[in-house]
Amino acid sequence: MIANYGYKDGSGDYFIAIDTDRCDGCRRCVEACPFNVFEVVDEDPNDPFREGPIVIVVTDKRKKIKYECGPCKPPTNRPPLPCVEACPQGAISHSW
Amino acid sequence: MPEEDKREYWRWTESNWRNPDIEWEDAKIVTVGIDVGSVSSQAVVMTDGQVYAYSNMRTGSDSPESGRNALNFGLESTDMPESRIDYCIGTGYGRVNVPMADRSITEIACHARGAHFIYGPEVRTVLDVGGQDCKAIRCDEKGKVVNFLMNDKCAAGTGRGMEVFADLLSVPITDVGERSFQIKEEPEPVSSTCVVYAKTEATGLLRKGWEVSEVLAAYCSAMAERIFSLIDRIGIEKEFAITGGLAKNRGVVDRLMKEIGLEPMKTDWDTQIAGAVGAALFGYALVQKGKGRKK
Amino acid sequence: MIIAGIDCGAKNTKTVILKDGNIVGKGMILTGFDQVSAIKGSLDAALKDAGIDARDVDKISGTGAGTEEIKDADLRVNEIRAMAKAANYLFPSARTVTDVGAEMGRAAKIDEKGKVVDFAINEKCAAGAGAFIEAMARALEVRLEDMGPMAIQSDKSIPMNAQCTIFAESEVVGLIHAKTSKVDISKAIHDAMASRIVSMIRRIGVNEDIVMIGAVGLNPGFVDSLRTQLEIDKVHIPADPAFGAALGAAVVLKEEV
Numbered sequence: 001m002i003a004n005y006g007y008k009d010g011s012g013d014y015f016i017a018i019d020t021d022r023c024d025g026c027r028r029c030v031e032a033c034p035f036n037v038f039e040v041v042d043e044d045p046n047d048p049f050r051e052g053p054i055v056i057v058v059t060d061k062r063k064k065i066k067y068e069c070g071p072c073k074p075p076t077n078r079p080p081l082p083c084v085e086a087c088p089q090g091a092i093s094h095s096w
Numbered sequence: 097m098p099e100e101d102k103r104e105y106w107r108w109t110e111s112n113w114r115n116p117d118i119e120w121e122d123a124k125i126v127t128v129g130i131d132v133g134s135v136s137s138q139a140v141v142m143t144d145g146q147v148y149a150y151s152n153m154r155t156g157s158d159s160p161e162s163g164r165n166a167l168n169f170g171l172e173s174t175d176m177p178e179s180r181i182d183y184c185i186g187t188g189y190g191r192v193n194v195p196m197a198d199r200s201i202t203e204i205a206c207h208a209r210g211a212h213f214i215y216g217p218e219v220r221t222v223l224d225v226g227g228q229d230c231k232a233i234r235c236d237e238k239g240k241v242v243n244f245l246m247n248d249k250c251a252a253g254t255g256r257g258m259e260v261f262a263d264l265l266s267v268p269i270t271d272v273g274e275r276s277f278q279i280k281e282e283p284e285p286v287s288s289t290c291v292v293y294a295k296t297e298a299t300g301l302l303r304k305g306w307e308v309s310e311v312l313a314a315y316c317s318a319m320a321e322r323i324f325s326l327i328d329r330i331g332i333e334k335e336f337a338i339t340g341g342l343a344k345n346r347g348v349v350d351r352l353m354k355e356i357g358l359e360p361m362k363t364d365w366d367t368q369i370a371g372a373v374g375a376a377l378f379g380y381a382l383v384q385k386g387k388g389r390k391k
Numbered sequence: 392m393i394i395a396g397i398d399c400g401a402k403n404t405k406t407v408i409l410k411d412g413n414i415v416g417k418g419m420i421l422t423g424f425d426q427v428s429a430i431k432g433s434l435d436a437a438l439k440d441a442g443i444d445a446r447d448v449d450k451i452s453g454t455g456a457g458t459e460e461i462k463d464a465d466l467r468v469n470e471i472r473a474m475a476k477a478a479n480y481l482f483p484s485a486r487t488v489t490d491v492g493a494e495m496g497r498a499a500k501i502d503e504k505g506k507v508v509d510f511a512i513n514e515k516c517a518a519g520a521g522a523f524i525e526a527m528a529r530a531l532e533v534r535l536e537d538m539g540p541m542a543i544q545s546d547k548s549i550p551m552n553a554q555c556t557i558f559a560e561s562e563v564v565g566l567i568h569a570k571t572s573k574v575d576i577s578k579a580i581h582d583a584m585a586s587r588i589v590s591m592i593r594r595i596g597v598n599e600d601i602v603m604i605g606a607v608g609l610n611p612g613f614v615d616s617l618r619t620q621l622e623i624d625k626v627h628i629p630a631d632p633a634f635g636a637a638l639g640a641a642v643v644l645k646e647e648v
Contacts, residue, residue, distance in 0.1 A: 002239050007249035008326055009555070010515035015245060015329070037231055045202045048378055063249035065553045067104035067590035074594050076509050095329070134465050157568070228558065250516070251557035260557060292517035292526060292556050294495065 003046060005057035006095070007064045014066040015095040016083075020044060022091035027066025027092055032086035035068050037061050055091075069094070108270055108341075111366070112151040114173040118143055127183045127382050128170075129206065129375025130163045132190030132196060135227020135255055136341060137162045139170035140372035141181075149174050150369050155190070155227075163194035183379035183387065187371050189228065189248075198387075201378055203371050204233060204244045210374030211337050214237025215361040220333040224370065225323065225342035227255040227272065228358045232327035239374075243330045250290075253322045255341050257291045258348070261315050264295055265308050273346030274315045278309040285317035292316065312347065320351035327356075337361040339370035392449050392648065393436055396641025397464070398473070398634075399457030402493035402521070403606070404429040405637040408438035408448075409645060416441025417634050426457040450643035454636050456494070466647065468640040471499055471510045476646075477639030478602040479505025481629045486598040489588060490635060491607035494522040496588050500595045505642075509595045517556040519587045521607045526556045527580045530563040531573055538577050542612025545578035559583070577612060585616035592621065602627045604635025 001051050006015035016037070030038045039058050044050040061068045072081055073096070120126065123143035133155060140240045142151040151170035153290075155162045163186060171178065177195075186194030187206040194200065203224075211222040212235065222233040235241055251257040262269045283306075288294040298311050306314075313391035336358050342348060344367065353360055400422060408416035420434025422429045436499045438445055453461030454468045461467070470490075474497060478488035485505075488496040494502040496513035513519035517526065528535045549571070559580075566576050592601075601623055607613050608628045618626050629635065 002122075002243040004243075004245035004330070006245075007247040007328070007554075008253075009247075009250035010252065010288065010293070010517075011513065011519070013325075013329065046204045046244070048199075048201050048205060048382070063552075064587075067587055070590040071593045074509070074596070075511050157565070239435050248524075249554050288515070288517055290517050292516070292522055303424055383618060 001047060003056070004095075005062050006012050007063060012066070013095050014069075015093065016065060017093045018055060018057075019091045020047070020050065020054055022089035024089070025055065026088070027055075028086040028088065029055055029083045029092055032082040034072070034082065035061075037065070037068050038083065066096070110153040110169075112149070112169050112173050114149040115147060118146060118148045120148060120174060120176040123148070125182050125380055126176075126180050127185070127376045127379030128167065128181050128183065129372040129377070129379060129382060130166055130186050130194045131188040131203065131206065131371035131375060132166070132186065132194060133226050133228075133371075134160045134189045136368060137166040137188070137190075138369045138372040139163075139166035140369055140376045140378040141170055141174070142175070142380060143372075145377060147365075147373065149176075150366070152366055152368050160193045160195070161333055162190060162310060163196065167196065170273060177291075181377070183383045185375040185379045187375040191335065198379075201375060201381070202280045204231060204246065205241055206371045206374030206378065207231060207339055208233045208235040208241045208374065209239045209377050210370035211235070211339050212373070213373050213377060214339070214363050214365045214367070214370055215335070215337040217335045218335045221327070223252060223323070223335045223336070223338045224340040225329055225338070226340045230254055230323060230326060232330050234330055234333060245326070245330055247326060252289045252291050252294070253319055253326065257319065258342070258345065259290055259371035260295065260314070261298070264298060265312060267308065267312060270344075272316070273350075275309050276312040279307070279313050282317065283310050283314045285321055286314045287318075316347035317351050319348050320355060323348070323352055324355045332356055332358070334358055335361050341368055343367040392600045392645070393443060393447055395437065395448050395451045396637040396644065397430055397434060397451065397453045398455040398637035398640060399426055399453065399461060400455045400492055400636070401495070403633065404433040404455070404457070405634045406433040407641050408437050408441040408443060409633050409641045410441070410443075414638065416443065417631060420592060420646060421521040422457065422623055424556070426460040427462070430457070430461050430561050434463055442614045447602045450644055450648065452640040454640040458530070466644045468643045470511075470636060471507055472643055473636045473639030474604060475499050475501045475507045476505045476642040477604055477635040480638065480642045482602050482627050485602040485627065486600060487596070488602045489592055489604040491521060491588055491603070491613075492557050493525075495520050496591060498588070498592045498595050500598065503611065513587065513591050513593045516585070518554055518559070519591075523556050523559070523584050524580060524610065524613070526560060526608070527563055530560040531567070531576060533573060533577070539581070539610035539612035542575050542577040542581045543615050545572075545574045547575045547578060548561040548582055549579040551573065551579050551583040556557065578616075579608070581612040582620075583617040585613055585620055588617060589620040597621055597623065599623065600625075600627055604629065604632045606633035608632030636645060
């Protein structure tokens with residue numbers, strides 16, 4: 001499943017997409033993110049029959065993801081995102 | 097009328113229902129799904145995976161009591177005691193506040209499952225627009241989620257956004273659809289997505305002489321466009337179904353379907369119960385796998 | 392040389408009159424639904440303040456949401472550029488400037504000449520602009536000008552869950568029902584709003600000196616929350632920060648002539 005966490009408001013679309021088929025709960029993204037946007041939970045809240053740990057975007061950060069991720073996204077000379085780089089399976093992508 | 101007529105333009109009718117063809121005493125497994133949304137709450141009682149009874153009511157300001165109230169209201173038209181329930185699942189925004197639930201599951205999973213039941217196994221794309229959120233879900237032939245996104249940050253494109261406009265224009269929310277088509281031709285959609293700015297824009301339009309129905313049409317159009325761009329992000333595969341309160345708003349739905357270019361699936365069920373139906377079905381599956389009640 | 396800089400904003404239209412590079416007059420009129428009328432009214436008010444006749448104005452520069460309606464403008468200035476020049480004019484040591492108005496927030500990284508090096512904008516969402524505080528003031532039933540002074544009396548930091556103005560209104564009502572003091576709620580509101588602006592500023596980098604223009608700079612509650620979250624001792628705010636963009640527009644024109 002592709003889980004898109006984030007929102008759309010007047011200023012744009014801000015979603016972090018997690019491919020749950022690729023995630024094995026290794027926690028590298030959790031450690032790479034400077035702002036604690038991710039956490040790994042034991043059960044997939046969106047799939048009661050999936051077994052094994054899964055990464056999700058922390059609930060408190062979901063509705064302000066544009067602001068939480070802001071410092072990693074300067075308007076010019078944007079470096080690769082630490083969370084995207086950290087995932088060995090390429091399970092994470094950002095829509096902005 | 098002698099009293100001051102204080103209209104509450106956002107009110108819709110609460111309801112409960114019992115299936116006359118089912119006797120709960122004959123059921124092997126009884127499960128309940130309770131969906132506590134920010135605006136409305138539903139409880140669905142299922143016997144062996146069939147809908148036996150349900151309720152649909154306003155959540156009110158007290159979320160912890162809403163689950164209890166919804167369940168009571170649902171059981172009210174039956175003579176089934178609560179003790180007969182084999183498993184109860186809570187879902188929705190207030191799902192952590194359903195004390196009688198054995199487990200909680202997100203509204204994403206429950207809506208997909210519920211839409212699969214309500215509309216049939218051909219459904220592949222589900223749009224749910226509730227009181228304070230908007231969800232787009234892609235599912236497979238079993239009703240399992242394949243892709244989803246949800247916006248619950250921004251009021252635009254949610255029931256609340258519509259309520260604000262209904263209030264601004266003094267149009268009862270249940271009349272919005274019909275009134276929005278009482279126009280000579282489709283106006284340009286309101287240009288601001290943000291409800292706060294759209295309100296200012298609408299006020300300006302009224303001052304310029306626009307009819308209420310024209311402003312309503314412009315806003316419904318803008319909402320339809322916005323919802324379309326949200327679901328377009330995960331792609332639309334037929335068959336397409338709409339759940340949640342906004343499914344009842346022709347003003348937005350008709351304009352949205354025109355953009356999508358599909359006919360939405362039809363159902364005789366109340367679209368607002370989809371989440372609770374899915375929750376009750378998950379409960380049914382879990383009991384069949386051997387899960388029992390917590391207490 | 393007499394130059395008028397006009398900023399036709401979402402809420403107010405501001406005009407600054409520069410005479411040989413010095414500010415000699417200011418005028419502000421509610422924009423309302425008639426931008427053309429507000430532009431004229433604002434210019435007239437500024438001229439009256441300066442004691443200058445309309446015929447003596449050499450050039451007019453325009454900026455803001457209603458720039459297109461400033462029919463007599465000799466130059467239309469991009470709002471980011473206006474913001475940068477204003478900061479440089481007022482505080483030559485400025486390297487970061489932010490402009491928070493009624494319906495938008497902006498931040499820019501600037502050099503010693505007031506040239507824009509990088510910028511970020513927050514628009515089309517009321518939660519990131521002055522409109523947020525206005526709406527919350529209504530929900531709290533407090534006058535807008537009292538919101539800031541109330542906030543700085545609080546020593547709590549209650550996080551707000553809602554990130555949307557519409558949903559925040561309901562959350563504020565909920566806080567009132569839960570008997571949270573209006574002072575603490577006001578602080579929570581300013582903290583929430585400031586965090587959005589701070590995030591935007593962090594995107595372009597926090598380099599001192601930091602300057603703030605725009606009407607929200609008059610709000611001590613907002614400024615206090617901003618300063619705390621930026622972890623900076625001083626944010627430079629001119630007197631009459633609302634006139635920042637209008638001033639900037641005038642300065643840009645002056646430098647081009």
